[in-house]
Amino acid sequence: MCALAAGAAPSQDDVAAALLAKHRAYVGWQFGDGTFETMRVTGYVAGADGKKMQTYVLLSKGLLYHNVYTMLDRAGATVHTGFTGNLFWHSDMNGFTTPIYGDYAKYLASFTILAQEGTTELPSAYLGEKTVDGKTTGVVRVTLAHGDAIDCYVDPQTGAYVQAVIDPGGSYETTLEVVSYADVIPGRKTIGSYRIDAGKALNVYEKFEPNVEVADEALHPPAPTASWSFGPPQAFPIALTAQRILVDASVNGVKGRFILDTGATAIVLDESFADRAHVAVLQGKNEAATMYGMVPTRMRRADSIELGGSTLRDAIVFSEDFRSHDYRGLDRAGYDGLLGYDLFADAIVKLDVYGSKMTVLDPATDLSAMRGLPLILDLSEGIPAIPMVLNRSLPVNALLDTGNPGIVFLSYDWVKKHHLTLWASGCGNVEALTIGPITYAGQAACLWKFTADYALLGFDFLKHFDFVLDYPHGRMFLRPNKN
Numbered sequence: 001m002c003a004l005a006a007g008a009a010p011s012q013d014d015v016a017a018a019l020l021a022k023h024r025a026y027v028g029w030q031f032g033d034g035t036f037e038t039m040r041v042t043g044y045v046a047g048a049d050g051k052k053m054q055t056y057v058l059l060s061k062g063l064l065y066h067n068v069y070t071m072l073d074r075a076g077a078t079v080h081t082g083f084t085g086n087l088f089w090h091s092d093m094n095g096f097t098t099p100i101y102g103d104y105a106k107y108l109a110s111f112t113i114l115a116q117e118g119t120t121e122l123p124s125a126y127l128g129e130k131t132v133d134g135k136t137t138g139v140v141r142v143t144l145a146h147g148d149a150i151d152c153y154v155d156p157q158t159g160a161y162v163q164a165v166i167d168p169g170g171s172y173e174t175t176l177e178v179v180s181y182a183d184v185i186p187g188r189k190t191i192g193s194y195r196i197d198a199g200k201a202l203n204v205y206e207k208f209e210p211n212v213e214v215a216d217e218a219l220h221p222p223a224p225t226a227s228w229s230f231g232p233p234q235a236f237p238i239a240l241t242a243q244r245i246l247v248d249a250s251v252n253g254v255k256g257r258f259i260l261d262t263g264a265t266a267i268v269l270d271e272s273f274a275d276r277a278h279v280a281v282l283q284g285k286n287e288a289a290t291m292y293g294m295v296p297t298r299m300r301r302a303d304s305i306e307l308g309g310s311t312l313r314d315a316i317v318f319s320e321d322f323r324s325h326d327y328r329g330l331d332r333a334g335y336d337g338l339l340g341y342d343l344f345a346d347a348i349v350k351l352d353v354y355g356s357k358m359t360v361l362d363p364a365t366d367l368s369a370m371r372g373l374p375l376i377l378d379l380s381e382g383i384p385a386i387p388m389v390l391n392r393s394l395p396v397n398a399l400l401d402t403g404n405p406g407i408v409f410l411s412y413d414w415v416k417k418h419h420l421t422l423w424a425s426g427c428g429n430v431e432a433l434t435i436g437p438i439t440y441a442g443q444a445a446c447l448w449k450f451t452a453d454y455a456l457l458g459f460d461f462l463k464h465f466d467f468v469l470d471y472p473h474g475r476m477f478l479r480p481n482k483n
Helices: 012-027 103-116 270-278 413-417
Strands: 036-047 052-061 065-073 077-083 088-091 096-100 124-132 135-144 152-153 159-166 172-185 189-197 202-210 227-228 247-253 255-258 268-270 288-289 294-308 310-320 337-339 348-352 357-361 373-376 385-388 393-400 409-410 425-428 431-436 438-441 442-447 452-457 467-469 475-480
Touching: 012 135, 012 152, 012 189, 052 413, 096 103, 103 152, 103 159, 103 172, 135 159, 172 202, 189 348, 255 270, 255 310, 268 270, 268 294, 270 310, 294 425, 393 431, 409 413, 409 431, 413 442
Parallel strands: 255 337, 268 310, 393 452, 409 442
Antiparallel strands: 036 052, 036 202, 052 065, 065 077, 077 088, 088 096, 124 135, 135 152, 152 159, 159 172, 172 189, 189 202, 227 310, 247 255, 247 294, 268 337, 288 294, 294 310, 348 357, 348 467, 373 475, 385 393, 385 431, 409 452, 425 442, 431 438, 467 475
């Protein structure tokens, strides 16, 4: 086993050990026994109607892997994920690669072990019987160094996993419902299809190619399809309102004014501006989750986005009719869109908030002398997140959203789980949010439907700092300013 499973030892719990042995006999192998050194799996994700939404190729060598997902409903755009043996990574539709840290990395470690039949020799404990879809199962919790616990629901008759819950009770609690097993070779099985969290989408492994040749280069992240041309490292002016950071940029040579929005998981142009700038429309129908619910978007490709002397070229962006929410568009001011994730994903962005200046830098820039509180970023949601403590006792993942004017949003499920006082109106005030020497106290907060242990902080918090966002290396520097 690699470092992910270091320290694993056979369980002393006889019932748990017997159930895991039954599972091992059922699938006919376990990770690390030499049966499968490498694997290529071809599969797809289908919706409730059976229509394929994604196809994918999963390539692995031991625990190292590189997965490629092709989104059929998004003009065949691809995203990539992988594990180097030391680091999980993600590449978006523009091929911009960022590291994955924090709680999501622990989840990925456990998902990888589960998918590659690495659970049967982990430390384990028997949790008792539970019924799943009318079937009695024995529940075995296995634990993983540097990963999340996994509750394996074992059919005591066959040894098959009926379902598995990763990170039970934690930030990334996820239920994998095993729909079927498939033979990789005669007598050697693995999960063949599954659903996630009672969803309707079905993940299907169609074809297995065991022990194929896998070159080291095949496990590397892809080359970007979009690219930056960086100008001189000079600051340029930005505009600050009471609630926004505004940036002037040119798209395909057409000037516009945009909200700088770390909470947007893509660059999103106003529909009318995108048409005016002749930003090419790509095939496919898309939707985006917003504060107004799900709204239709269009996927496009921008030839150029220029700001401050640097230019992002050939970037996939999205467009949305912001005037459908208000006849005057964003903030009732008619701004031309949101500059989100892909502005930051392959560049270093310095924000001198107090001085109303911004600098875009090559990610190779040396930041060793950078002043400020250094923080590791969790970018797994496409929004920078840092670990904070709520009310001096409860750890929470704080999403930093420059596009959120002020109110702190808390996960409804997380608030309920920790038995915090629920305000009759759904809103109230937090006592304090802290990180290191920084305390943010007394701010208005409301509840929202986040999927994990998240709080969303906005411009009201961030305006008190000058900061450097270094997405390519998964970090930021935070320094209080005169605000």
